[in-house]
Amino acid sequence: MNDTTLKSIAKSLVPENYLALANDARAERDKEVKLLLEQRKLPILGWSESLVEYLVSELALLDSNNFPSRCGVGEREGRVVCDLVRRRHYNFTHGIGRSGNLTDAQPKAAGSTILANITNSLVCDLIRSVGIPNCTKAIVIPLATGMTMMLALRAIHSKRPTSRYVLWSRVDQQSCFKSICAAGLKPIIIDSLLASECSTTPGSSQCQDVGSSFSTDFPGFVSKINELGADQICCIVSTTSCFAPRSSDDIIELAKLCQAHDIPHLVNNAYGLQSSYFSHQLNQGARTGRIDAFIQSTDKNLLVPVGGAIVAGFTTETVESIARLYPGRASGTQSLDVLMTLLSLGKNGYDSLMKERKEVYGTLLEGLKNLAQTHGERILPCRNPISIAMSLASFEGKSGRLEMIGSMLLKRGVSGCRVVSSSDNKTIDGNTFERWGSHSSSASVPYLTASAALGIKPHEVTNFLAKLDEVLHKYRVKYMGDRN
Amino acid sequence: MNDTTLKSIAKSLVPENYLALANDARAERDKEVKLLLEQRKLPILGWSESLVEYLVSELALLDSNNFPSRCGVGEREGRVVCDLVRRRHYNFTHGIGRSGNLTDAQPKAAGSTILANITNSLVCDLIRSVGIPNCTKAIVIPLATGMTMMLALRAIHSKRPTSRYVLWSRVDQQSCFKSICAAGLKPIIIDSLLASECSTTPGSSQCQDVGSSFSTDFPGFVSKINELGADQICCIVSTTSCFAPRSSDDIIELAKLCQAHDIPHLVNNAYGLQSSYFSHQLNQGARTGRIDAFIQSTDKNLLVPVGGAIVAGFTTETVESIARLYPGRASGTQSLDVLMTLLSLGKNGYDSLMKERKEVYGTLLEGLKNLAQTHGERILPCRNPISIAMSLASFEGKSGRLEMIGSMLLKRGVSGCRVVSSSDNKTIDGNTFERWGSHSSSASVPYLTASAALGIKPHEVTNFLAKLDEVLHKYRVKYMGDRN
Amino acid sequence: MNDTTLKSIAKSLVPENYLALANDARAERDKEVKLLLEQRKLPILGWSESLVEYLVSELALLDSNNFPSRCGVGEREGRVVCDLVRRRHYNFTHGIGRSGNLTDAQPKAAGSTILANITNSLVCDLIRSVGIPNCTKAIVIPLATGMTMMLALRAIHSKRPTSRYVLWSRVDQQSCFKSICAAGLKPIIIDSLLASECSTTPGSSQCQDVGSSFSTDFPGFVSKINELGADQICCIVSTTSCFAPRSSDDIIELAKLCQAHDIPHLVNNAYGLQSSYFSHQLNQGARTGRIDAFIQSTDKNLLVPVGGAIVAGFTTETVESIARLYPGRASGTQSLDVLMTLLSLGKNGYDSLMKERKEVYGTLLEGLKNLAQTHGERILPCRNPISIAMSLASFEGKSGRLEMIGSMLLKRGVSGCRVVSSSDNKTIDGNTFERWGSHSSSASVPYLTASAALGIKPHEVTNFLAKLDEVLHKYRVKYMGDRN
């Protein structure tokens, strides 16, 4: 209700002094909304559900499909025929962007336009606050991470139209690799290097050599640049978050290399926002070298349904050039999910999630170390603050049924634990990966991985450890002939 | 958002001219809301879902449980712990009324107070528009009809504390009768009178004598008044809508009688608002005689879930004295349902429902007449614009399994069709009703009833008639030995 | 989906092994539901929102208004015309009970019937678990507390039709008193007695005489019984939870008195379930004396919107006789709210709420004690585990504007803090209460009350104490001429 309407509420409907108190509350609420619209910062404290819905509903009412008296004679009028659909989208139907640009304002949809802009601002504020203060622009893209990588690659390529190659530090996850091929570019796979490594978690100062881990083959990159010529290279794609035992790429050094050779640098930061370690790497990389953009999923970092990604970077123009490539308008549903989530959480809420994740990671590492000891195995060394790999060397045997460990866990309600046997190869789009899943052709030990990702609860880790212990025992009895 | 907030939306968020259009729409919407709050009339055209939710949400925000910063140190602070519950009540939690009075304003809940008042005004406007222009006050009571009758009886009794009896024209529906007993009063049952009747539907001018029907035993009332003394009579309770073959009571004559003897008159208009015939009777009764209040259910007349009733009358004080008796605050859920329904429908929407009901009634009557003829039965004559009774005389036989007709229909998805065999007696609170279900101890023919009530769809009647025909045939084959 | 449907999902839609895992989860979920339906006990752990909605939706589908192919030719077919209304009621429309009885099964609504029965069972289980193990029956009534008291009084009176009086230990809250009058009975007010009292909170063993508090005038009851004759007394109404400085009535002694004189005993336990002290009193009272029924609100004890009450007792028949008096069917919305809330909370959730309340009560008492000391006031002694009264003697002065303290607090977002000046009288239905608000005509000191009721959060008390301190200071400056 606007102010005039409120004043029109007659005393015969409700006594003036009762209404006055309500009006004070209304003013307080609107102050909060005004602050958001003016400052576009993540609020410190999360908003109540009703305040979030209040804002979202008010914005939707600014879109033309919700105007009381209107007649639409265009070909796209935001009509929604199924009520269930209309309601679940809070009456937003026009999506975001225009034919020309994903970040353009829509004449028919002022509310959707504001929603998209505010969301991007809040996301940028969040990114700055978790450890990347130099970030200047972030845009929520209604594409999942892989497709967004492809969009970014095409945008970069459109400025280097004669380049052909993408240098890519091998990480055994299909969608990033596929995005290079889908973009019509030729991936040059730089295998991970087996290097000696310290056993501590990132951020810790103590380092103690315990074995070898997989890391970025820096010399390999240099030699490929020299071989192919910097001009022929569209960009380098590096990766932060990934499954253990692969470590994060050495973002800082790669950024320096890119700057030195004037090669664009795209970082796949898939679920990296949840770890301050990765954020620090990105900020340092951009400060001391070149990072054109870093891309991360909204689902893993912001705990929304799958389907969106964030393109962020250190100059507005670079990020916007990616959004500008998007041909036509797009779904607004990811922006809405992100906006509602960020307002509900507030900065404190997100900080708590990160803090809890870090603590649970500690518990998981400790638990797996103990379990490894019990079963005569070890934690594979690596620089990875989220994922942990435990060797399964003594389980391999002749029977070769290691994958049954995964099945047995799944049957017990454990999801996300991967068992990797070191022997399988895989071919994608004509490129063969030796020992697929191990991130390196020189890998030799079978292992399982488990992660402590954002949103994980302590009891999940406790249950997982108990179930894993049970499964490993049963496996030995069933498949390796141990006595019960 | 208040006007200042809207103005604070910077051009960097959305171009000014796009926002200007949205603001026009916003003004239009608020004009509609303002009109409602000022005039408190049922809008002609129904509102869109989003406008209804907009109003309801704005009202809820005026209640203290939704104030952003508050601390509650009372014993009732409107806290709701289950989110599912909170959401389905649109954040309303304080109910309506105060300890003193159901229509009092609540200091903690300005929004709920407005909601209750607006709803009562709209209901009164509706009642006036459907044929009772003399009605001056209506209140939605969060009690189903029977309990509301009891409340009204107690309110009337509190002004006639020495009276003991309620004169009641027999209608075989338990809850009204029970409400008299529950009120601690002694019901005097005046059996229906078997009188000759015309066959036409009410409102039609042609009348043709076709048999006898049950009607109000007017002389019986007069004689009871004389016998007991008017002072001893708390009130007369009459009934409009009821199952055929009982006709509506002769409200007008009873109203005159009440006026003549200075006896309060309470009308059970259970589902009578949906028929303009009953409305006309009520308006005439009040104009030429005495009607203190008439009570009807919200579920049957307004198509909301069971649980509310409307007390309406011709002087504000009489109606309010009933609401005032209600000890303490009460559920606001019925008012919310009624408000959302009336705004969604608008006057035109309610008129359409009434029109469709009347047409479907015509189809049902015609169809049953044909069916009766086919099966050698007849439509029982009565003055009843909603319910129709068809005799089942030829189905009775020795087997005495008439109730199977009901079961067979139920099994085929037909609900609401009652089969009444004329022989059962029933005792309620010590009062015995001969031939229960027939509304009269002089009834003699078994029958079934079917109604065309508000919200019925043409295909329901078509299906019913087909299924009834099938069932009657099967019944004869199965229970009466007819050949298939 | 039933089991056959699930099996019909072809492998071409989803691989068999993926579906198998989902089926395990489905079985687990159904096991939980089955357990609930069979044992009808409050689950220990709260259910997830989606499980609660799953159960509720499944139950709704058992009601005839949701049958896919049906035709309704009755006068009440559960039709709902407004989609917003239908959805918020989860497709339940038939309410609960039948014309004959609030606890009767409905032929058209098997789901609603189950819902009501399960809810009553869970409530009974909750009551037994919080300290009244002897309770055998509880029924959720869709009436707020006052109206439910009236219903109970009428039910009791129907068995003692010649009785006229209700003996009532004075408590200055209108709705309970009004319910006696509304029931058509004559209240006999027994004023509270000023007696010496110990300062500790209930349950504590240490007791230290600190002044006088108001308690049940036991001799007054005895003398009235003798004066009027036990036969003339419909029942005694006692009260547990109430505003300080009134103490809870001595339920145990009154129960013994009722048993001795064969007088029914109805306890107004308005918000008493949240305190184990009151529960203990009730259980002991029933064990050693007579308690016919105790009545409490659903909103204050179960944190749902206003509108329901629970009638509970120690013999099934007594409780059911009250439900049986209810004439006609009634709203199911309160049962639905209670069911969803109890399943969401589980036993552990409710226990946590009680525990938190008790702790916050301690904080509030401590804080007010300190504040009282600072301002030269004292905590008024009383046996009240929820509400606390602090004297305002030094604030009274000539100006006599004590009520401004309440306004100033309200303006600062504090709700529920009552300021009681000892001088006002009030007349309700012809009965005059001296010093209304003080629960006794012998009260002499002005005071304010604050409560720690279920659902209160620690920060509310912290904020309240700070604001109260500020207000008391400002009041002295503004109205009593103190220097700032």
Next chain:
Amino acid sequence: MNDTTLKSIAKSLVPENYLALANDARAERDKEVKLLLEQRKLPILGWSESLVEYLVSELALLDSNNFPSRCGVGEREGRVVCDLVRRRHYNFTHGIGRSGNLTDAQPKAAGSTILANITNSLVCDLIRSVGIPNCTKAIVIPLATGMTMMLALRAIHSKRPTSRYVLWSRVDQQSCFKSICAAGLKPIIIDSLLASECSTTPGSSQCQDVGSSFSTDFPGFVSKINELGADQICCIVSTTSCFAPRSSDDIIELAKLCQAHDIPHLVNNAYGLQSSYFSHQLNQGARTGRIDAFIQSTDKNLLVPVGGAIVAGFTTETVESIARLYPGRASGTQSLDVLMTLLSLGKNGYDSLMKERKEVYGTLLEGLKNLAQTHGERILPCRNPISIAMSLASFEGKSGRLEMIGSMLLKRGVSGCRVVSSSDNKTIDGNTFERWGSHSSSASVPYLTASAALGIKPHEVTNFLAKLDEVLHKYRVKYMGDRN
């Protein structure tokens, strides 16, 4: 509830015969669901909201994020932290597809997998039923049309890696053109040809020459193929639905050309499903020539929010190769919207929408013809069953403020009416379009367009015509000096 649970409902909860009826209804409902899962055809009659939600909820429960007891130690566990978000997605969080392929089944999400598959089947069934019976495969892609075109182009290019050009019949709408550039391909623009045309609507048999209209420059295509060489051409992109006065491309002839030269053919059928004329062209084109895939938006053809498109074609492999290119999993929200919409509508519902659209188109054409006559203008001839262009030659004058007509209409609530002045050029990605908006560099007359698109209501056209008349009159007075 599974069958065992239902059976476990004791008689003490609800009488057996009441439950039996409910069980019959349950069986009926499940039969409908089973039929859908088995046959995967669009139901003839639309489903009720509650049945749609029943299916959707049951499917969601098959996804691992909704399993009651689980522990997730992966990096993507479908966690959703904001309840508002979770609820609006009906507890679906895993999206659709896997890293390898958009149509792959997800181990963690059997429900989402079924949802996506069923949706694709229903969409294919719909496409076949509206006039393209030869269509064999359709996939809902969670990308808006332009981005989907880009994906399709990249998929086609991956099989013709040495090709460089896309031959494109000019249509002045940015996003399709941009999709070619974004795919990294070089667009060859074939300007529309001005040819003589008949005035009738498509499908009518009568044809009457009334002037010239813009059509596909068929010889232009042939000459470009010869010039560039078929091998160098990645594909031809043609367009069906577009703004008048551009006609639909001659799909059939282009399809033959593509077949003759072995060049892939991609059709931009943006909002063409709603017209049986376009569908017929597509089916014929595929029968007599080559169409690899046709792409259309979900929002315009199925009335859901912006954000999805359908890729359809005549061989499963061709369509799937496009889906397979999508790197990684994707949003499931578009599939959910489409599924709920199609089930709600049923085949009959969609047919009604198409029928109403066609009728309203007739009204619009008639109305604009009359208006054109009144104002001395004419309808521009073209083969376009959705959009109509009316000349504005006499409004041009010196003032050159034709765009004000658009503003004046917008101000009156008319959206979607475009005013095109013939003089503006536009450059996109280095390509210049003369007389942008006219689809041809040889256009010479200014005009406005209005469309009758799916979902339009008769009153919208009536209002539009009245407002347009008013605006044209006012424009003459204000900008051209006519007397009022």
